Amino acid sequence: MALYNIITAILGLILAAGIFILIRKDYLHPIYSLWWLFIAIGALSFGVYPKLSDILASKLSVGYPPILIIVVALVLIFAKSLIMDIERTKNKCTLRKLVQEVSILKEELECLKSQIKQIEKK
Amino acid sequence: MKKFDKNNKILVVIPARNEEKTIDKVVEEIRNLDLPVLVVDDGSSDGTATVARMAGAEVISLVHPLGTWGALQTGFRFAMWHNYHVVVTVDADGQHSPIYLEKLLEPVISNTVDVTIGMYPERLSKARKAALFVFRYLAGINYYDLTSGMRVYxxxxxxxxxxxxxTTIDYQDIGILLLILNNGLNIKEIPVTMNNRTHGKSRLFNSWFAVCKYIFYSLLLSIGKRKILTFNQSKEK
Structure with a gap:
């Protein structure tokens, strides 16, 4: 096994192990962990078998195999950031609604409390 | 001044942030018309909430600041919960005189239109007029005072x-108007006059960053949410 093979395998293993630990310790929601599980398996596969990119590149008629991984990685990063922005928009919307409804309920609770006090005084 | 029929279930919503110097007069003037007032305090650091309450308004203090539209929408949600039929919005800085409310309320109460806007484009600077002209053109709408906060819904x-x-919208103007029009509701502008602001400064245009953010946001909305024409409308054109 050549030195670069060992280095890529170690890097792939570290990345995959890190992601698995985060999933096991519940730092990632199960839905997000699916995505990262997929990334961890990819990193492990390409790290342990760097020739995999050569095989895939020749099947897809890509002249320079390393660029295939870079292009795929860029597409995945782009997709992930787009999904994250959609999620952020949804979260912002939910947060605004929560703030509005909690504020209304807080005011109504204060009103009810003062009404109860007035009734008790009578 | 005419007092309004309570059967119409009208609620006046005032979004406010650090407006303790003017809010009492605004609330008192509207309370004199026998209308219930809801002040939505958008994270004031002064005594806006206390002053408004003393003047006779019900006050909702937002647990986290949401901006003018977020504060106004709280008022709309409150109105829905309490079955109000009409919501009037006015600014807390005293620019909007309640003498025009009757004129603005009449078409909405009689179900002629869904929304009326108090229009006073004379108050706008040349730069703001030019910007609004561009937004109007891009959005495909024919209303002149897009930023007026004096409205009846x-x-x-x-x-x-x-x-x-x-809820995803950030400002009360173009985004809201396009949402209303794209859902088949109608809007009418009614000429009014407005007073000059005596205290504080506009929240919308309080810094160059805020102005740039507003322009960029409005441009995007004007293009992206341009009034959708139905097949018949486009044929008429």
Whole structure:
């Protein structure tokens, strides 16, 4: 096994192990962990078998195999950031609604409390 | 001044942030018309909430600041919960005189239109007029005072504006008008006059960053949410 093979395998293993630990310790929601599980398996596969990119590149008629991984990685990063922005928009919307409804309920609770006090005084 | 029929279930919503110097007069003037007033305090650091309450308004203090539209939408949600049929919005800085409310309320109460806007484009600077001209052209709408906060909303508009669809919007102007028009509701502008602001400064245009953010946001909305024409409307054109 050549030195670069060992280095890529170690890097792939570290990345995959890190992601698995985060999933096991519940730092990632199960839905997000699916995505990262997929990334961890990819990193492990390409790290342990760097020739995999050569095989895939020749099947897809890509002249320079390393660029295939870079292009795929860029597409995945782009997709992930787009999904994250959609999620952020949804979260912002939910947060605004929560703030509005909690504020209304807080005011109504204060009103009810003062009404109860007035009734008790009578 | 004419007092309004309580059967119409009208609620006046005033979004306010650090307006303790003017809010009492605004609330008192509207309370004199026998209308209930809801002040939505958008994270004031002064005594706005206390002053408004003393003047006779019900006050909702937002647990986290949401900006003018977020504060107004709280009022719409409150109106939905309490079955109000009409919501009137006015600014807390005293620019809007309640003498025009009757004129603005009449078409909404009689169900002729869904929304009326108090129009006074004379108050706008040349730069703001030019910017609004561009937004109007891009958005394909023919209303002149897009930033006026003096408006009256009927039941259909209240339902629409308290929905989640309206929660993603950041400002009360173009985004809200396009949402209303794209949902088949109608808007009428009614000429009014407005007073000059005596205290504080506009929240919308309080820094160059805020101005740039507003322009960029409005441009995007004008293009992206341009009034959708139905097949018949486009044929008529």
């Amino acid at each position: 009927g039941p259909r508009a209240i339902k629409l504006l308290s929905s989640e669809q309206a």
